[in-house]
Amino acid sequence: MLHWYSAAPERDSLFELCAAVAGPDDTVVLLGEGVRAALAAGPALPDRVTWLAMKTDLAAQGIAENQLKASVGLIETDELVRLACRYPKVQSWP
Amino acid sequence: MLHWYSAAPERDSLFELCAAVAGPDDTVVLLGEGVRAALAAGPALPDRVTWLAMKTDLAAQGIAENQLKASVGLIETDELVRLACRYPKVQSWP
Amino acid sequence: MTEVLKPRETLLVLSEAPHISSRSRERLDLLLALAAGDWPVTVVFVDAGVLLLAPPAEPAELQDYPAGLGMLPLFGVDAVWAERGALQRYGLADTALRIPVRVGDAGEIRQLMEDAACLM
Amino acid sequence: MTEVLKPRETLLVLSEAPHISSRSRERLDLLLALAAGDWPVTVVFVDAGVLLLAPPAEPAELQDYPAGLGMLPLFGVDAVWAERGALQRYGLADTALRIPVRVGDAGEIRQLMEDAACLM
Amino acid sequence: MSLEFAIMVCHRPDNTLMARHAVTFAERALALGNTVNCVFFYGPGAAIALDPVLLSRDEFDPGERWQTLAKTGDLDLAVCVGSGERYGTVEETLADGFVITGLGRWLAAVAQADRVVRFS
């Protein structure tokens, strides 16, 4: 399953639920405010899940790549489209 | 000083800052979404500060009085006006 | 439109508290539209969204739109779930809710997502 | 209006990240209006608001409105503070920011609020 | 003791909890013998001043409550011109009882007020 997480990650309770719901074959794409979850000092990202973040949202919020957890991959829109084609379903949070 | 806290308390980082900034002579009024901070299972409310919550916002969100921390007082608008008269300054969060 | 409407097993997650933005209202409207259109629908209340399930204590001034939930049983929607942790956090674990719910944790919510044909 | 405008020592707290709502933009506009009007103004960046201080890395498509901060020194505003914990959380503790800031914790932020005549 | 209030309203119109507080606060402040020198609709608050003929806010319409209050008291309902342009509140779509002004109107109100409060 594909997840799009765009809520502010400072809202711990929803982020933790998303991270707990996501399974081993899942990908969570962080977008919008959600990209702040990729910060090194951000919440724990379970490594059974693939974590990606939208490059443009990091740039727009002034977040540099060296501030991120190494486990988070960076993507652009074409890859977001391809993921939405590859996975049959997308869960948007919130 | 008087504080009005109306952000979602699920946004831990801002709530913790407000609670840390508030001093012994301060009153923090929880209003709007902020009233959820008064829930028994909500964040810690330092007891050097006076904590109040708007009654109507609790009711509108389906929160009953027996779900709240005992240390939180409940007020209505007239008291909010009186507090704003009594304290020279109000800090609104956010 | 000439296509025949083929309803799909749909899951909705409701995560927002009532009255602080129009979002919870609109998600509820969407749920009721699906139910009224005889779509097979499952709903999961999570995070502050569980407050929609709290019994009404509204001042009359605000419209009690969560009352619309009462229509779900009439539409035959009985797949209504709520997140266990959120019910506890918001003091609703032992409260009589507006409608009967099944209580689940992350594992059960995940299974509901897997079982649905469509996530809305 | 015939009253004479008496500027007051004003403190603004900016707590919202750029580009995800108009709020950060509007708080910044208010700050610049105060500064341009020669009001004695102090600004404190807290929580996600510290991201306004991050050096520009914008795609050109979004207007770089935090660049307006560069005008503060020109207006003589040098009382610019940032929350220590937030700078750390957002990875900005060791970064060259858009403008020079003083770093403070809750105690110092409280003192700024006490010293101000007006909180906006 | 009678105090003079300047009130900034920045919440979104669909935050019905804050909407109700802002207008009720103004009503009760007046009822308790104070004055309100300006209610300034800033940021998303500018959308509160949209003409009700364009809207159906069935849940709670803060604009109508403000209009009623303005008719009975001597309240100045000032909408920030810049915010209005961002939210579609311009002369053609402005509700009766509101006026469009610049930030200068707000600064004048603050300079003169005993108390400055913000509903956000």
Next chain:
Amino acid sequence: MSLEFAIMVCHRPDNTLMARHAVTFAERALALGNTVNCVFFYGPGAAIALDPVLLSRDEFDPGERWQTLAKTGDLDLAVCVGSGERYGTVEETLADGFVITGLGRWLAAVAQADRVVRFS
């Protein structure tokens, strides 16, 4: 493989990050050989379809990008009537290229689509 998308747009117009994603996603989905059977503006998303003559969204105007895309492709830009009434997007204030419809239009799109996505 070409897939048919139904896209729900529920973010607020001032969430410029999500606004940019939604329209860029639609553009790139088409460019990569897919189809989009409906873009449904729901909830706060309805305000994206306000006539640009009433607005000055200097930072980023998602409405104009959608209009441009609708002109080049065969996209259906459908605004939910109920949401429009809440945000002031009605026939008199509707931007060119958008149509006002009911939720039924969205359900028909979902029933037919291979993929359903929501930008919130």
